[in-house]
Amino acid sequence: MTHTIASVHPLYLSAPAAVDLVRRKGLKHCIAAIADNIHADFLRWNDFDKSARVANHSRDGVIELMPISDDTAYSFKYVNGHPKNTALGLSTVMAFGVLADVATGAPTLVSELTLTTAMRTAATSALAAKTLARPDSRVMALIGNGAQSEFQAIAFQHLVGITTLRLYDIDPAATAKLVANLAGSGLKLEVCASTREAVLGADIVTTVTADKTCATVLSADMLAPGMHINAVGGDCPGKTELTADVLHAAKVFVEFAPQSRIEGDIQQMPADFEVTELWEVFAGQKAGRDNAAQITVFDSVGFALEDYAALRFMHAAALEAGLGERLALIPALADPKNLFGTLLQQQGSPSRQPEAVLA
Amino acid sequence: MTHTIASVHPLYLSAPAAVDLVRRKGLKHCIAAIADNIHADFLRWNDFDKSARVANHSRDGVIELMPISDDTAYSFKYVNGHPKNTALGLSTVMAFGVLADVATGAPTLVSELTLTTAMRTAATSALAAKTLARPDSRVMALIGNGAQSEFQAIAFQHLVGITTLRLYDIDPAATAKLVANLAGSGLKLEVCASTREAVLGADIVTTVTADKTCATVLSADMLAPGMHINAVGGDCPGKTELTADVLHAAKVFVEFAPQSRIEGDIQQMPADFEVTELWEVFAGQKAGRDNAAQITVFDSVGFALEDYAALRFMHAAALEAGLGERLALIPALADPKNLFGTLLQQQGSPSRQPEAVLA
Known part of the structure; x- marks a missing residue:
């Protein structure tokens, strides 16, 4: 050659x-x-x-x-x-x-x-939810309405079957922007006054916030049985969105465990905290959701693959x-x-x- | 802002x-x-x-x-x-x-x-030689006459004071190319039939070969007292140019020890083999060459800085x-x-x- x-x-x-x-x-x-x-x-x-x-x-x-x-x-x-x-x-x-x-x-x-990152992150989130969320999930809380939020919305609409979004952002202008951008999408958009309100009645909760701190976006008292949590924003050391009790209450899935233990929400947990890698579920080697009442968490940090x-x-x-x-x-x-x-x-x-x- | x-x-x-x-x-x-x-x-x-x-x-x-x-x-x-x-x-x-x-x-x-890499590698080699070679060094053996060789030649001519190059490459066409390229440089160019011949009488030996093997380019029986060896080509795991006895016979300098121990010629040596980082010599924190008869080796792998x-x-x-x-x-x-x-x-x-x- x-x-x-x-x-x-x-x-x-x-x-x-x-x-x-x-x-x-x-x-x-x-x-x-x-x-x-x-x-x-x-x-x-x-x-x-x-x-x-x-x-x-x-x-x-x-x-x-x-x-x-x-x-x-x-x-x-x-x-x-x-x-x-x-x-x-x-x-x-x-x-x-x-x-x-x-x-x-x-x-x-x-x-x-x-x-392209916004598209691939949304694609990964939707793939995980397709496998881990309850199949009848139709309502998603979307916490954080910044640059990546619309991509998550479109991915969950078309790949998971979400029909209603419950929206919250600490910046109301960000939510207004999302509502304007997705006006023609066919999604039902409900603007909420707090994370707690947005999460009420949601089948899936997507957190995609940007603060570089250990922010408490979601705590265990907001959870309902059977929820799937798609935690996208906690993605580097010192940057988390979920409290430890959310992780304790759920079955937790990650992309690549060695990286997620450094960067993900599970950085708060002991080194032997049990997680399942998403590929193992795709490949049928490990179970995803065990029952309809279980809370599942996809602790996404973004992986090179x-x-x-x-x-x-x-x-x-x-x-x-x-x-x-x-x-x-x-x-x-x-x-x-x-x-x-x-x-x-x-x-x-x-x-x-x-x-x-x-x- | x-x-x-x-x-x-x-x-x-x-x-x-x-x-x-x-x-x-x-x-x-x-x-x-x-x-x-x-x-x-x-x-x-x-x-x-x-x-x-x-x-x-x-x-x-x-x-x-x-x-x-x-x-x-x-x-x-x-x-x-x-x-x-x-x-x-x-x-x-x-x-x-x-x-x-x-x-x-x-x-x-x-x-x-x-x-730019060819220029920066030559610049680093010349900087090291300026510090480590005998100040009266005028003759350099240049083993490996490929893509980077002319840059090494020009750097050593102008920054170190080299006037004569003794050339060898397993591919005679590579040497002929170097000779043609440097015809107008003012350097005296001597084409040699082997590494052993090229090294004879050299003050400095530069090895810049490309084989991805543990090639024995230079062995201890070719060395003379006071030589400085600029080993550029051994730069990844499994790729070396010097035999272990060359390293044992010399005072060895590296760029960034954690990387050089994986990639450099010193990958052959025990983890506690003594090396000096070049910056320590520049900063006056450690000695360079200790005497005119000492053999010095710059085991260069190329560092991000x-x-x-x-x-x-x-x-x-x-x-x-x-x-x-x-x-x-x-x-x-x-x-x-x-x-x-x-x-x-x-x-x-x-x-x-x-x-x-x-x-």
């Missing part, structure tokens, strides 16, 4: 190109397709070289790298979490990611992952739609041992100018 | 733009400036949040992520190592990297790092030269809590089309 020069130039999918792609294909189609990829990849869990993400913490936030690979493809995501960013006009979470060819190490895709699955969907869809452009991030060398030669040659001309370079 | 929308769009420095920049400024100037940055950053070693890089190994190679940060800036490098790539017409090592703002997590630079220093040079130089373009990798949102809104709005038009998105 000979590689062409162009083969070292990855496809670049910008944020506007990703928006274009999702508008063309429809959001619910994209979330469903990403969910299918995640489910398929979780079923071959042991094919992947997995590690807890690498986090650099600072006073106001964290920057993380999330690599994963199987025998053929490698991916990583860069993602930050800075809750104070919204006050500066910036997003709390910004992300981009890369796919690469394991056989050669060449990057094949450089993509935005801010929009979900980004791998989402990036592969976006890559294939962009190629199919002819979206994106090539990025000259890697030098295209006629002779790979002659990197220095790129400095000597004018573009398009073989004439050497060693004086200029060596001067 | 309010951020403009453009502030989330990092500068993009492509491989051709980096070549342009180095041609404009001159290679030796760039290597010297990067060396200055590396030296300055090594002197404030304890300001950095450091970790061993994260490697995903596969049959034919490795893909690594190398993050580091201080209170203000974060960087990471993506880099592969696939020795068989040259047979496919691809580079053994391809890299790119990112700078980001620690306060917000926003990326500020996305840059090629294939060319060197890329941080190099990226900061390239960023500043590109901005000064007006090179590079902006990359829309992160969505520019009017309201950071309204990510979903980007799907509803036509570019340049506030009119909503929820049907298309929600369909």
Whole structure:
């Protein structure tokens, strides 16, 4: 096999190109397709070289790298979490990611992952709920109505069958924004005055808040038998949403236990606190919900395999739609041992100018 | 402080733009400036949040992520190592990297790092040799004449005072390429028939080979008193260039011991094998070479701080030269809590089309 020069130039999918792609294909189609990829990849869990993400913490936030690979493809995501960013006009979470060819190490895709992360997180949440929530779940409390909330709403509507949302956010403007955005969705939207009120009568409770603190978003006295809790926002050390008594009262499911014990709501619990990895339920190796009265918790922190699955969907869809452009991030060398030669040659001309370079 | 929308769009420095920049400024100037940055950053070693890089190994190679940060800036490098790539017409090592703002997590630079890695590795090698080699060193054996070799040559010529190179590579075409590339450099170039011959009479021995094996490039019987060995190529588990008796015969210096013990030539040695970190010598906390007859080894594997220093040079130089373009990798949102809104709005038009998105 000979590689062409162009083969070292990855496809670049910008944020506007990703928006274009999702508008063309429809959001619910994209979330469903990403969910299918995640489910398929979780079923071959042991094919992947997995590690807890690498986090650099600072006073106001964290920057993380999330690599994963199987025998053929490698991916990583860069993602930050800075809750104070919204006050500066910036997003709390910004992300981009890369796919690469394991056989050669060449990057094949450089993509935005801010929009795509919102879709893959919602897809994962909905997949978990499809497996863990009571099948007759129709009402969901949505606590935290920020950047990711609408994606959760659409995913639960189309993949789980949710028809009614009970909404609460400490910022009423965030809730108003969600209501406006989802006016045409067909979902029944009920604005509530508190978390406690929103949770009343809910079959599923989704918490997707951004505070970088051990916030008590949900406590055990708000729970009802049979609830499924989708805890999305507690996703780094020192950042939790559930009190310990919620976790004690429930059967708890996670993505990748070594990472979740550091970052998830279960960081509050002893190291031997029992959790089930979601892939084990998908694969039929472990039980999900044991009975209709049990409270289940999906303590989601976001795992690299979900980004791998989402990036592969976006890559294939962009190629199919002819979206994106090539990025000259890697030098295209006629002779790979002659990197220095790129400095000597004018573009398009073989004439050497060693004086200029060596001067 | 309010951020403009453009502030989330990092500068993009492509491989051709980096070549342009180095041609404009001159290679030796760039290597010297990067060396200055590396030296300055090594002197404030304890300001950095450091970790061993994260490697995903596969049959034919490795893909690594190398993050580091201080209170203000974060960087990471993506880099592969696939020795068989040259047979496919691809580079053994391809890299790119990112700078980001620690306060917000926003990326500020996305840059090629294939060319830049060659410069920063050469700069680090030359900095180490300036400190560790005998000051009267003029002759360097250069074992391995591949993609990085000319950069090592130029760095040692201008920062260390090397005047003569004794060259050897198992591939004679690689040596011929180096000779042609450096014809105008002013260096005296002596082509040798073996490593043993090249090392004869050398003050400094630089090994920069690519085999992903425990290759015996240099053994103790080739050494002479007072030599400095710059071992660049042994840089991942299972990949070494020096025999254990070379390391036993020498005083050994490394970049970041926790990483070097996994990846460097010292991976062959017991966990308590004594090494000195280069920054300790720069800072005057530990001695370098103890006497003129001592053999010194710089067991270089490449550390994230060197890329941080190099990226900061390239960023500043590109901005000064007006090179590079902006990359829309992160969505520019009017309201950071309204990510979903980007799907509803036509570019340049506030009119909503929820049907298309929600369909």
